[in-house]
Amino acid sequence: MPAASDDELRFLRQRVDPEAVFRAHYPEVVRYLAMRLGSEDEARDVAGDVFVAALTGLPRLRWRGRPVLAWLYRVAANMAADRLSERAREPQPVPLPDRATEATAQQVVDADAVRRALGRIPADQQLVVHLRVVEDRPFADVARVMGRSVGACEMLMLRAARSLRGELREEGFRVE
Amino acid sequence: MSSDRDLATALASELDGLDSGSPEASSLALALGEVAGAMQAVEVSGAEVEQALAATRPRLAGRRRPAWRLAAAAAVVVIAAVALLVARSTRGGPGVDVQAQAIAAVTRHAAIMVSEQISPGPDGGFRAFRRDGWYTPSGDARWTLRSGGVVVAQGLRWNGRLTVYDPRRHSAVVATSCRAIGSGCAQVADPVALYRRALLTAAPGGVAVGSAPGGYRLTLPVQRVPGGRRIDQVVRLDAATFLPTRITWVDDGLVVAVVRVTQVAAVPPDSVSPGTFSLSLPGATHVVQLAAPGQPVRLIGTRPIGVGGARTAGVPVYWLGPRFAGRPLTGVDLLRYTDGVAVRARYRGLDVWTYTTIVPPQLLANRLVPLKSLPEGSGTIQIYSARGGRAVVEFERRGATVGLVAPGLDFPAVTDAVAHLRRLR
Numbered sequence: 001m002p003a004a005s006d007d008e009l010r011f012l013r014q015r016v017d018p019e020a021v022f023r024a025h026y027p028e029v030v031r032y033l034a035m036r037l038g039s040e041d042e043a044r045d046v047a048g049d050v051f052v053a054a055l056t057g058l059p060r061l062r063w064r065g066r067p068v069l070a071w072l073y074r075v076a077a078n079m080a081a082d083r084l085s086e087r088a089r090e091p092q093p094v095p096l097p098d099r100a101t102e103a104t105a106q107q108v109v110d111a112d113a114v115r116r117a118l119g120r121i122p123a124d125q126q127l128v129v130h131l132r133v134v135e136d137r138p139f140a141d142v143a144r145v146m147g148r149s150v151g152a153c154e155m156l157m158l159r160a161a162r163s164l165r166g167e168l169r170e171e172g173f174r175v176e
Numbered sequence: 177m178s179s180d181r182d183l184a185t186a187l188a189s190e191l192d193g194l195d196s197g198s199p200e201a202s203s204l205a206l207a208l209g210e211v212a213g214a215m216q217a218v219e220v221s222g223a224e225v226e227q228a229l230a231a232t233r234p235r236l237a238g239r240r241r242p243a244w245r246l247a248a249a250a251a252v253v254v255i256a257a258v259a260l261l262v263a264r265s266t267r268g269g270p271g272v273d274v275q276a277q278a279i280a281a282v283t284r285h286a287a288i289m290v291s292e293q294i295s296p297g298p299d300g301g302f303r304a305f306r307r308d309g310w311y312t313p314s315g316d317a318r319w320t321l322r323s324g325g326v327v328v329a330q331g332l333r334w335n336g337r338l339t340v341y342d343p344r345r346h347s348a349v350v351a352t353s354c355r356a357i358g359s360g361c362a363q364v365a366d367p368v369a370l371y372r373r374a375l376l377t378a379a380p381g382g383v384a385v386g387s388a389p390g391g392y393r394l395t396l397p398v399q400r401v402p403g404g405r406r407i408d409q410v411v412r413l414d415a416a417t418f419l420p421t422r423i424t425w426v427d428d429g430l431v432v433a434v435v436r437v438t439q440v441a442a443v444p445p446d447s448v449s450p451g452t453f454s455l456s457l458p459g460a461t462h463v464v465q466l467a468a469p470g471q472p473v474r475l476i477g478t479r480p481i482g483v484g485g486a487r488t489a490g491v492p493v494y495w496l497g498p499r500f501a502g503r504p505l506t507g508v509d510l511l512r513y514t515d516g517v518a519v520r521a522r523y524r525g526l527d528v529w530t531y532t533t534i535v536p537p538q539l540l541a542n543r544l545v546p547l548k549s550l551p552e553g554s555g556t557i558q559i560y561s562a563r564g565g566r567a568v569v570e571f572e573r574r575g576a577t578v579g580l581v582a583p584g585l586d587f588p589a590v591t592d593a594v595a596h597l598r599r600l601r
Contacts (some may be wrong), residue, residue: 016273017237017280022229023444027220034218043218049229052235114214132191133208134215139188153186157191158184161204168207 007067007144014068018055021068026051029076035083036080038119050076056072070145077123092124096158117167193492195484195601209601212492226444273393274385274413275375282372287312287448290368291439311369313376317364318453332455335577336533339455344404348457350465350540352515352522352533367423367435367494371396371411456558463540467515475532476512485507486600492575493530493600495521500596501589511536528597529579539568539579542546557594559587569594 001065014021029050035042054075061071118126131142133152143150184408191208194315235502282288295304305328309319321329330341331363340346351580375383376394384395412422423435457463465473485491488506498505503523518533521528530538557571560582568581569590578597582590 013279013283015275016276017283019229019284020280022232023225026225026228030220031215031218035215040218044228048232048235051228055236098497105396111214114210118211118215128210128252129208130215151181154184154188155180157203158180158187163189164211165204165207168210 007065008063010048011061011063011068013134015061018058020049021055021058021072025069025072027169028130028135029072030072033080033116035118035126035134036123036128037083038115038147042083046079047076050079053079061166065144066098067144071149073127073145074141077127081123108169113171114168117171119159120167121163125163128156129160129164132157182364183316190601191251192597193487195487201370205601222444230342248254263284274394274418275378275383278392278394278413279375281413282368282375283313287443288368288372289424289439289443289450290366290437292367293436293438294367295434295436297425297433299430299432307366309366309369310448311366311455316453317366317369318455330455332453335455335572335575337577339457340463341457345462347462347464348461350463350535352467359414361546367409367425368420368437368440371409371420371423376408382461382546388412391421392418401506452556461550465511465535465537467534471518472514473537474514475537476514478509478511480507481510482517483600489519490517491519491530491532491571493521494517494573494576494578494597495600496523496526496529496596497598499523500526500593511539515531525583526593527581529578531579531583536579538580539570557591559590573597573599 026047030043030047031048032039033050034040037046050072054072058068059073061068088106107154118129121129127146128142131145132136132139138144139150139153142153146153148156183201185198186198187204189196190201196202248362250593252601290307290309290311292307293304294307300524303323305321305323307319312319315333316335317331317333318325318330321331330343331338336353337350338354340349378396379453382396386393386395390412390414392415394409394411394413396411408426410424410426411420413419414421419437419440421437421440423437424431425433425435433592468471479539481489483498483505486495489510491570495505495506495508500523503526505521505523507522509520509522511520513536514536516531516532516536518531518536520529520536529539531539557569558569560570562568565584567580567582567584567590568584571578571594580590580593580597582593
């Protein structure tokens, strides 16, 4: 029987230490949910639910070649999708603009425009962008989390980048 | 690009900071860069993480914690291909996996804070001293050694660079390896940090567990101390916290050092105050930078590489963009030294240096008196006066140290420049 790999040992250690998993990954899950939901406040609301659901199921996980982080993102993606479905069924209030200096207001507009553009690309493209570009993980790690090959993730990134560039142009960004 | 597959590969290269030679891939990478900027601005502080965890704990505690059944432990044994004897040796009693709990205790947080009293074995060998320090899993460290109540050394290991300061001689050595330090690697090796590494790298079942007064005793496999000595670590753990309270170093059955851990805590990131992993040297300190084994760091050559070349320089280069505060970028140079490289982006009257293992001697020689330390994120910005009325500003970014040589001591302008720095992609 072959010895356990480093990845498997890490998985086994994380499985018995939910607080370490929380501390290690809470910030990136908040950022991912902010991307999916288009709102930092809502992201923070949902992140707590994500971790309760994910960490409750942690002891029952079995090693199947994918890290605990993959499980976390699966739960987060499902909860984000549920929240978006609920939102689609309800009328949404238009948020009032914050009081801000001119420079800060422009930064807020730019960041909101980017998030709107992100929100319009498919969920799997959002995830690969989040993992590789926002969290700066190498493609090998991205592949492990997404359960795909490195080549497949690179192709997905190409599609995501094209989609995003088009959406950013719709928002008035010049990307050359 | 002949195909989407080629373009995908080129885009991956651009995202790695390399110049793919493809304008299309570069354009797509720029679009992704906008995303990075917008989403990385979503900040989640260490304090917020702890508050969220505290709010989540009661909801997690409601779940039924499954018993650590023999079947689950046996699965670990099978996976590790070790016999049932191993399962017995890792347990401290029914339902307690001591090795796993010991690992969790020292890996739970970003940093370990430790105070130790280190004494020689029966045969003597060194004078007893006290060590206080901070250590991270990545190998960063900051420590102070005291003997007889007097500080005899302070050290910092950060970004692969080692700085050891001797306050009695007002001198400091900067190097990439502890072998360049006069006291060798013994000073750099911290017992609790070595214990943590030994625990994490031990094969499942490679650690023998027994009982000890007030807790457990672990005997870890033979470990190598930097410098070549091989030791066994016999570690006593507290029964409640699973943190080490005593570490005995045994060399071929002979006790050579006893470490009483007087204080140890694995702490969350927001408990580490800004500037913990920094070492400010007093103005009169004589600083020597050495390349192992004991040779001074020398400049081998300088060549202009431009923005494109900076992407493949081998260090994550930081810059202020093509123009900053009316100053255009006039050139980017790669400087090769005997123990590393540095990249310098030149603006009219203002230089941005990026370096890792060595501090460019030009920068080191220009630093005169430390003026101010400003908190910045999880670290600090160190500001020094420099020759010609200039200022040298030094701070850490992901994977590198950035040095800014500014034309004057205008603190708002300096902090504005720091805020505008970004990684060149």
